[in-house]
Amino acid sequence: VNFKQLKTFISAQMRMSHVYQPVMIKTLLKSKGKSSVKKIAKELLSYDVSQVEYYEHITKNMVGKVLTSNRKITSKEGDTYFLKAYEKLTEKQRQELIELCNDKIEGYIRKRGDNIWKHRIVSHKAVPGSTRYEVLKRAKNRCESCGVPNDVRSLEVDHIAPKSLGGPNELSNYQALCYVCNSQKSNKDSPDFRDILENYGHRDNEC
Numbered sequence: 001v002n003f004k005q006l007k008t009f010i011s012a013q014m015r016m017s018h019v020y021q022p023v024m025i026k027t028l029l030k031s032k033g034k035s036s037v038k039k040i041a042k043e044l045l046s047y048d049v050s051q052v053e054y055y056e057h058i059t060k061n062m063v064g065k066v067l068t069s070n071r072k073i074t075s076k077e078g079d080t081y082f083l084k085a086y087e088k089l090t091e092k093q094r095q096e097l098i099e100l101c102n103d104k105i106e107g108y109i110r111k112r113g114d115n116i117w118k119h120r121i122v123s124h125k126a127v128p129g130s131t132r133y134e135v136l137k138r139a140k141n142r143c144e145s146c147g148v149p150n151d152v153r154s155l156e157v158d159h160i161a162p163k164s165l166g167g168p169n170e171l172s173n174y175q176a177l178c179y180v181c182n183s184q185k186s187n188k189d190s191p192d193f194r195d196i197l198e199n200y201g202h203r204d205n206e207c
């Protein structure tokens with residue numbers, strides 16, 4: 001394969017069902033012609049706007065606030081965060097702190113397992129595409145909690161009464177939530193079952 005063949009492939013022969021092929025080729029071009037599966041997957045992830053937006057929200061409203069306002073370890077100017085002590089660190093100290101962070105990350109994941117990412121996975125796996133379409137149509141493509149439209153913040157299908165508490169897999173038990181409202185609902189430590197049932201009953205009457 002030479003330059004001309006690559007150019008012809010990318011410009012005329014590549015049949016795209018998604019952005020995957022150009023992202024993978026670009027990743028290889030930018031990393032000296034070779035790349036691991038994980039690296040390519042991360043590049044693909046960076047194009048998934050709803051995932052990136054979700055973590056932008058986490059950064060600004062959760063971790064960024066804790067480290068900046070509460071702990072005073074970082075500062076913020078516009079869209080940029082600064083580590084306050086960075087200028088004073090030697091290269092050796094910097095490495096030591098990075099390793100300390102790695103220990104903390106690995107320790108937390110070892111202790112809690114894959115559960116810590118569950119709130120992102122659940123909604124996509126649980127509901128088939130045709131049901132998702134019906135739920136979003138019924139919600140007029142808006143979050144049923146805060147009202148934000150789907151094109152501003154991507155919507156997810158939520159079980160009103162959770163499956164773990166016996167909530168059924170049927171349209172009356174589904175609602176469209178934006179990823180912010182959905183993560184707030186999922187992150188509640190002990191869901192108030194009574195509230196959930198009231199909400200469920202309310203929806204039932206509407207249908």
Ligand SMILES: [Zn+2]
Pocket residue numbers: 143144145146147148177178179180181182
């Ligand atoms: Zn919302």
